[in-house]
Amino acid sequence: MNLTEQPTEILIHILSHLTWFDIVACSYVNKQWHSLACAEYLYKDLYFTSSRNMDACLTVFNETALKRNYPSRQSEYSYNNYGHFVRGIHLAQTMDIVDYNILLDLLKHFPFVQNIKIGNHGLTDEHLACIRQTCPNLRRVDTSGCGLVTWKGLLDQQCCDQRLALESLTTGLCFEFWSTPPLSIAPGIHFPFLNEIKTHVTNINQFQHARQLLLMCKETLESVGIYWFYQPSIGAELTLMSNTLQALSNLKKLTLIGCSGHVVEHFGPHLTELELRGRCTDVTINAFSKVKNLRRLSLSYTGIPAHNVQSVLIACGERLESLYYNESSQSALDKETLQHCSRLKYIHTSLRESTKFLDTISQLYSTGLEHIVDTSQLTNSLADNGMPEECVWPRLLSTTWKSVKSIHIIRAAVTIDQLLYFPMAFPNVEYISLVLKDTEGPMLEKVKLFLRHAHQLKRLQLGAENGKECLGEDLNIARKLHRLFVTYRYWKEHRSKECYLY
Numbered sequence: 001m002n003l004t005e006q007p008t009e010i011l012i013h014i015l016s017h018l019t020w021f022d023i024v025a026c027s028y029v030n031k032q033w034h035s036l037a038c039a040e041y042l043y044k045d046l047y048f049t050s051s052r053n054m055d056a057c058l059t060v061f062n063e064t065a066l067k068r069n070y071p072s073r074q075s076e077y078s079y080n081n082y083g084h085f086v087r088g089i090h091l092a093q094t095m096d097i098v099d100y101n102i103l104l105d106l107l108k109h110f111p112f113v114q115n116i117k118i119g120n121h122g123l124t125d126e127h128l129a130c131i132r133q134t135c136p137n138l139r140r141v142d143t144s145g146c147g148l149v150t151w152k153g154l155l156d157q158q159c160c161d162q163r164l165a166l167e168s169l170t171t172g173l174c175f176e177f178w179s180t181p182p183l184s185i186a187p188g189i190h191f192p193f194l195n196e197i198k199t200h201v202t203n204i205n206q207f208q209h210a211r212q213l214l215l216m217c218k219e220t221l222e223s224v225g226i227y228w229f230y231q232p233s234i235g236a237e238l239t240l241m242s243n244t245l246q247a248l249s250n251l252k253k254l255t256l257i258g259c260s261g262h263v264v265e266h267f268g269p270h271l272t273e274l275e276l277r278g279r280c281t282d283v284t285i286n287a288f289s290k291v292k293n294l295r296r297l298s299l300s301y302t303g304i305p306a307h308n309v310q311s312v313l314i315a316c317g318e319r320l321e322s323l324y325y326n327e328s329s330q331s332a333l334d335k336e337t338l339q340h341c342s343r344l345k346y347i348h349t350s351l352r353e354s355t356k357f358l359d360t361i362s363q364l365y366s367t368g369l370e371h372i373v374d375t376s377q378l379t380n381s382l383a384d385n386g387m388p389e390e391c392v393w394p395r396l397l398s399t400t401w402k403s404v405k406s407i408h409i410i411r412a413a414v415t416i417d418q419l420l421y422f423p424m425a426f427p428n429v430e431y432i433s434l435v436l437k438d439t440e441g442p443m444l445e446k447v448k449l450f451l452r453h454a455h456q457l458k459r460l461q462l463g464a465e466n467g468k469e470c471l472g473e474d475l476n477i478a479r480k481l482h483r484l485f486v487t488y489r490y491w492k493e494h495r496s497k498e499c500y501l502y
Contacts, residue, residue, distance in 0.1 A: 008036065011036050012036055012039050012042070015036060015037065015039070015042055016042060023037050023042050023043070024037065024060055024082065027082075038082075038085070042085070043082055043085035043086050044085065044086070044087045044088060045086075045087065045088035045089075045090060045115070046086055046088065046089055046090070047090045047092065048089075048090070048091050048092060048095060049092045049094065049095060050092075050095055050096060051095065051096055051097070051098065051099060051102070054098075054099075054102055054103065054106065055102060057106060058102055058105055058106045058109075061082070061083055061106065061109040062109075064081070064082065065081070065109065081109075083109035083110045083111070084110075084111065084112060086109075086110040086112070086113055087112065087113060087114050087115060088113065088114065088115035088116075088117075088140075089103075089107070089110070089113060089115070089116050089117070090115075090117040091103075091117065091118045091119065091121060093119045093120045093145070095121070097121075097122070098118075098121045098122070098123075100123070100127045100130075103131075104127075104130050104131070104134060107131065107134045107135055108134060110135070111135075111137075112137055113135045113137065113138065114137055114138060114139040114140065115138075115139060115140040116131060116135070116138060116140070116141050116142065117140075117142040118142070118143055118146060119142065119143070119144045119145045119146070120144070120145030120146070120173075121145070121146060122146070122148065123143055123146040123148065123149055124148045124149070124153070125148070125149060125150055125152045125153030125156075126153065127153070128143070128149055128153030128154060128156075129152075129153045129154075129156035132153070132154065132156055133156070137165070138165070138166065139165060139166065139167045139168070139193075140166075140167055140168040140169075141154065141166065141168070141169055141170070142168075142170040143170070143171055143174055144170055144171065144172040144173055144174070144198075145172065145173045145174075146173075146174055147173060147174060147175050147176065148176070149171070149174050149176075149177060150174075150176050150177050150179060150180065151177065151178075151180060151181075151182045151185050152180075152185055155182060155185045155186040155189065163190050163191075163192055164189060164190070164191050164194075165192075165193055166191055166193065166194050167193045167194060167195055167196065168194075168195070168196040168197075169194065169196070169197050169198070169199070170196075170197075170198040170199070171198070171199040171200075172198060172199065172200055172225075172227060173200065174199070174200075175202055175229075177199065178199070178201055178205075178206035178207075178209040178210050179206065179209075180209065181208075181209040181212050181213075182209075182212075182213060183212065183216075190216075191213070191216065191217050191220075192220065193220065194217045194220055194221065195217075195220050195221055195222045195223065196221070196222065196223040196224075197210075197213070197214065197217075197221065197223070197224055197225070198223075198224075198225035198255070199225070199226065199227070200226065200227030200228065200229055200257075201226065201227075201228060201229065201230070202229045202230050203230050204230070207226075207228075207240065207241075208240075210226070211240060211244050214244055214247075214248065215244065215247055218247050218248050218249065218250075219249070219250065220250070221248050221250065221251060222250055222251060222252045222253065223251075223252065223253040223254075224245075224248065224251060224253070224254055224255070225254075225255035225256075225257075225275075226241075226255070226256055226257070226259065227255075227257040227258065228256075228257065228258040228259050228260075228262070228278075229258070239262075239263050240262070241256075241259065241262040241263070241264055242262070242263055242264050242265045242266050242287075243266075245264065245266050245267055245268055246266035246268070248268055249268065249269070249270070250268075250270060251267070251268035251270060251271055252270055252271060252272045252273065253271070253272065253273040253274075254267060254268070254271060254273070254274050254275070255274075255275040255276075255277070256275070256276055256277075256280055256283070257275075257276075257277040257278045258277070258278030258279060258280070259278075259279075259280050259282070259283070260278070260279035260280060260281050260282060260303070261282060262282055263282045263284070264280075264282060264283045264284065264287050265284050265286050265287050266287055266290065267287050267288075267290065267291050268291075269290070269291075269292070270293060271291050271293065271294060272293050272294060272295045272296065273294075273295060273296040274291070274294060274296070274297055274298070275297075275298040275300075275324075276298065276299055276300070276302045276304075277298070277300045277301065277302070278300075278301060278302070279301075279302065279303045280302040280303065280304065281302070281303045281304060283302070283304065285308055285311050285312065285315075288311070288312045288315050288316060289315050291315075291316060292319075293319060294316040294319060294320060295319060295320065295321045295322065296320075296321065296322040296323075296346075297312075297313075297316060297320060297322070297323055297324070298323075298324035298325075299324070299325055299326070299327060300324065300325075300326040300327070301326065301327060301328065302327065304327075306327075306331045306332045307332075309327065309332040310332045310336075310337045313332065313337050313338070313340060313341060314337065314340045317337075317338075317340030317341035317342070318340065318342070318343075319343060320341045320343065320344060321343055321344060321345045321346065322344075322345065322346040322347075323341065323344060323346065323347050323348070323349070324348040324349070325347075325348070325349040326348075326349065326350070326376060333349065333353075333354070333357060333360075334354075334356070334357075334360065335356070335360045335363070335364070338360055338361070338364055339364060341364075342364075342368075343368070344364075344365055344368065344369060345368060345369060345370040345371065345403075346369075346370060346371040346373075347361065347365070347369060347371070347372060347373070348371075348373035348374070348375070349373075349374065349376065350374060350376035350411070351374045351387070351392050351396075351409070351411075351412065352374075352376075352387045352388075352389060352392060352411065352412065353387070354387065355387045355391075357387075358387070358392065358395040358396060359395065362395070362396075362398075362399040366399050366400065366401055366402065367402050367403060368403055369401065369403060369404055370403050370404060370405045370406070371404070371405065371406045371407075371408075372396075372401075372404060372406070372407050372408070372409065373406075373407075373408045373409070374408070374409045374410070374411050374412065375408065375409075375410055375411065376411055389411075389412045389413065392409075392412040393412065393414050393415075393418045394418075396425065397418060397421045397422075397425045398425075399425065400424070400425060400427070401425060401426050401429075402427065402428065403428065404426050404428065404429055405428060405429060405430050405431065406429065406430065406431035406432075406433075407426065407429060407431070407432050407433065407434070408431075408433040409433070409434055409435075410433065410434070410435050410463060411435075412435070413434075413435040413436065413437040414434050414435065414436060414437065415436075415437045416436065416437070416443050416446045416447070417446070419434075419436070419446070419447070419450050420446060420449065420450050422450065422454065423450070423453040423454050423455075427456070428456050429454070429456060429457065430456050430457060430458045430459070431457075431458060431459045432457065432459070432460050432461070433460075433461040433463075434461070434462060434463070435462075435463045436462045436463065
């Protein structure tokens with residue numbers, strides 16, 4: 001059976017793995033491929049990594065538009081406007097200097113764009129106002145890192161009506177965004193659909209302006225992220241955050257970064273996800289005790305005392321499913337504390353901080369834990385009760401983790417012989433990301449043997465021991481491993497009894 005005889009669903013799935021430019025090229029093959037290439041979700045989001053890609057995209061859409069306007073130049077494959085399928089535009093942070101004139105010309109081909117993400121680029125209020133005029137259906141706007149943007153660009157009078165259809169607004173590192181409140185620019189403006197706000201403030205006046213919007217949308221907001229870049233003074237404003245959160249009756253997800261100085265005694269009754277990062281020492285135990293439905297908790301260098309963290313996990317542990325813990329002291333994560341977190345499926349913390357910690361999670365979560373992650377920062381010297389790196393894997397591999405689906409550990413290197421025990425210790429794992437120790441011997445043959453027995457594996461990343469944060473292609477044998485993985489995928493698809501290297 002050749003490719004064109006495959007079912008339509010399979011062909012569309014194949015196309016979904018191609019870039020948008022390749023999909024457009026496929027649309028010119030024949031009528032069948034043209035109809036497949038018009039599938040809406042294939043064009044839903046365009047991700048640009050360079051100005052060259054954006055120029056090429058504009059050229060393609062200009063040419064197809066020209067053919068539609070001049071019937072004599074049309075072919076039977078040029079009637080559809082692919083721009084109508086586009087819903088999202090994302091400019092990569094690593095992209096070089098952006099020519100916003102090209103971006104605006106490109107957006108004219110996408111009348112139904114709903115999502116815009118332009119991070120860490122020189123976006124100005126004038127550019128943002130033009131984008132708003134060109135894309136009247138914007139639902140989600142992310143201008144993180146664009147320090148020149150303010151409310152003036154988003155609420156430009158030429159395109160501003162009384163009901164702005166925004167659903168999500170992210171303005172991290174936009175230092176002047178809250179210099180003026182939105183109501184001072186567009187009096188009477190409403191945000192009937194706004195359910196997510198992520199921003200940061202640099203002084204108390206900016207927080208007051210942000211608070212105005214939070215209270216305006218208190219009936220619809222479900223996700224809020226506030227990043228503080230200032231130390232508040234002692235005064236009545238210390239309770240403003242607590243009073244604001246108490247008013248957000250439908251809040252489900254909350255992120256507070258560096259809010260030390262703001263007393264927080266309320267998170268809201270419906271909170272399911274909470275992230276505290278940086279100094280958050282004024283978050284009270286009383287606030288945690290009122291949360292009854294917390295599913296995901298993330299604590300990172302908050303400065304909250306260990307005994308208070310212990311009380312938090314005991315109070316919220318009954319329903320907790322995900323825990324990220326990266327405090328200066330790991331003393332709160334002992335058996336007495338974690339036994340209250342009986343439903344934990346995801347844990348992300350340092351596995352080397354305590355000699356008893358791995359034994360604890362082995363006893364408590366060997367049948368329920370689904371994701372194990374350790375990307376914690378390495379320290380020059382371990383604490384007195386710290387576990388040496390070489391002891392991590394023997395303890396992990398001595399237990400059978402029946403439910404674990406993913407392992408991402410780059411702070412404790414694994415030997416090739418230990419890797420062979422993974423199919424027995426993790427029989428259902430699908431994703432593995434590890435650091436491989438440099439060892440002597442037939443490494444490729446042992447990796448091939450491991451792949452033969454890891455029937456459930458869908459993705460494997462191996463990093464070099466030097467530079468543990470680098471994975472995949474940083475191995476000296478990356479090219480050979482790549483050929484091995486191609487062979488493995490072919491073998492897995494056909495379920496042959498033998499696996500050969502080319």
